Amino acid sequence: MAIDTSPQAPRQTVVADQEQRAFRALLDAMSRPGTIHELPEARATDGAWGSALVVMQCLLDHEVTFAVEADDRSVHEQILRRTGARSDVLAAAGYVLADAAHALEVIEMASEGYLEEPERSATVVVRVDAIGSGSLRAVLSGPGIETVQSLAIEGLDASALHALIERNALYPTGIDIVLVDPQGRVACLPRSARIEVED
Amino acid sequence: MVSATGVRALIDERGAEFEGYTFGFLDDMAKREIRRTILKAVAIPGHQVPFGSREMPIARGWGTGGLQITLACVGADDTIKVIDQGDDASVNAVNLRRLIAKTTGARETLTTGEATLIQSRHRIPEERMTAAQILILQVPIPEPLRHVERSVASARAMHAEADYARMWLALYEDVVRNGEVTAGAGYPVMVNGRFVMAPSPIPRWDIPKLNQADTLFLFGAGREKRIYAVPPFTNVQPLEFDDYPFEIEAFPNMSCRRCGATDSYLVTSPQADGGTLSVCSDTSYCDDVLAGRKVENQW
Numbered sequence A: 001m002a003i004d005t006s007p008q009a010p011r012q013t014v015v016a017d018q019e020q021r022a023f024r025a026l027l028d029a030m031s032r033p034g035t036i037h038e039l040p041e042a043r044a045t046d047g048a049w050g051s052a053l054v055v056m057q058c059l060l061d062h063e064v065t066f067a068v069e070a071d072d073r074s075v076h077e078q079i080l081r082r083t084g085a086r087s088d089v090l091a092a093a094g095y096v097l098a099d100a101a102h103a104l105e106v107i108e109m110a111s112e113g114y115l116e117e118p119e120r121s122a123t124v125v126v127r128v129d130a131i132g133s134g135s136l137r138a139v140l141s142g143p144g145i146e147t148v149q150s151l152a153i154e155g156l157d158a159s160a161l162h163a164l165i166e167r168n169a170l171y172p173t174g175i176d177i178v179l180v181d182p183q184g185r186v187a188c189l190p191r192s193a194r195i196e197v198e199d
Numbered sequence B: 001m002v003s004a005t006g007v008r009a010l011i012d013e014r015g016a017e018f019e020g021y022t023f024g025f026l027d028d029m030a031k032r033e034i035r036r037t038i039l040k041a042v043a044i045p046g047h048q049v050p051f052g053s054r055e056m057p058i059a060r061g062w063g064t065g066g067l068q069i070t071l072a073c074v075g076a077d078d079t080i081k082v083i084d085q086g087d088d089a090s091v092n093a094v095n096l097r098r099l100i101a102k103t104t105g106a107r108e109t110l111t112t113g114e115a116t117l118i119q120s121r122h123r124i125p126e127e128r129m130t131a132a133q134i135l136i137l138q139v140p141i142p143e144p145l146r147h148v149e150r151s152v153a154s155a156r157a158m159h160a161e162a163d164y165a166r167m168w169l170a171l172y173e174d175v176v177r178n179g180e181v182t183a184g185a186g187y188p189v190m191v192n193g194r195f196v197m198a199p200s201p202i203p204r205w206d207i208p209k210l211n212q213a214d215t216l217f218l219f220g221a222g223r224e225k226r227i228y229a230v231p232p233f234t235n236v237q238p239l240e241f242d243d244y245p246f247e248i249e250a251f252p253n254m255s256c257r258r259c260g261a262t263d264s265y266l267v268t269s270p271q272a273d274g275g276t277l278s279v280c281s282d283t284s285y286c287d288d289v290l291a292g293r294k295v296e297n298q299w
């Protein structure tokens, strides 16, 4: 039974609407590891960093810290300006954005939290060439997955996933990965996921 | 701080306009923090993640934790349902639903199958929820170790070490004294083999639904400022002993007086004539059975 609601409800601003839709894509992706979801459209001028910036804007404000590890560091300035989040060193940052070339280093260095406060760990956003196609294949199981979930990734080295398996071996401490590609796709590898690498 | 009826007054005073309120009532910073917390909670199933619970226009204890989660998730495309002990029509449920709808433009529904977001106090719907839905449960006391360890810091250390010996001892003493684990509503569960979790005061009847479900479950405790989660397809096991296995409530030879259902959780109330009246706790399910609509209720 549907109920008629007033048409005068407050409207969400364009930015807030995008953040809300980005969050729901992230929530679906984090709840169902390895499944692929669509982010809301990025600004055309953000180019290859567009999807990553959609995610960072959804999650960051001046209450959290971030770091960027990438060859092209122009995105660092954009995050500072748009979110007000504070820049920090890689090992201490709450949110880290990396290109695929720096993924291994970031996964090895980022904060894993503490046994009593495992949530105080880094969320690592990695920009890869493509999600859903590619030669690297992660086979996932665990919470959020009925049997197994296979995820193909283009542009990420297998060594990054092997490092992730090692970093997350002492669950519940560990790091959570958000993969984005320039086509606006997102998939997550939360620390609870068991990962096997095929390449 | 006002009561649930205060929300009614707030809606009346504001009329249909809700002018001066931001979309979804909470400001963007509050939503962002809750969203960050939810994602962490999902990544660590059963672990209680602290958050900066905000003042809401309802008294704490009336579902402020659940409401904040709902408002951080909801978009104008959502269809929302709010239930209070299975009932959409309770004053509390109606007021919460109207607050959410009036500040977001989300559609309201009383029908489990139509909702994209369901906020609930003390029940999981009888109708099997799908992957396209999220259940948000209101939590009064998030700490399952509260009655064996009153110190928050010590309880946190026990979770950190997965040291649940005192929890098991308390359950064992219960069995010795009473012949069973007497915990009724809010029976403690083990999530993903790692964290003991308070499932909120749902009946035992609902506990098996948490295990390997299609649906994401989010738990919000406003007063205690904690959010936690059970992702879909996650192992959730009630704490039990081999020789005293967990059992759900039984309703032998009973049926719903209204719809006749024999396969739903019944609530029984005394009647003026000295007898009792038993009806479905879940009013949406009761309506479906009464109307002859077949809904999947095997979770």
Ligand SMILES: [Zn+2]
Residues within 6 Å of the ligand: B256, B257, B258, B259, B260, B261, B279, B280, B285, B286, B287, B289
């Ligand atoms: Zn009934």
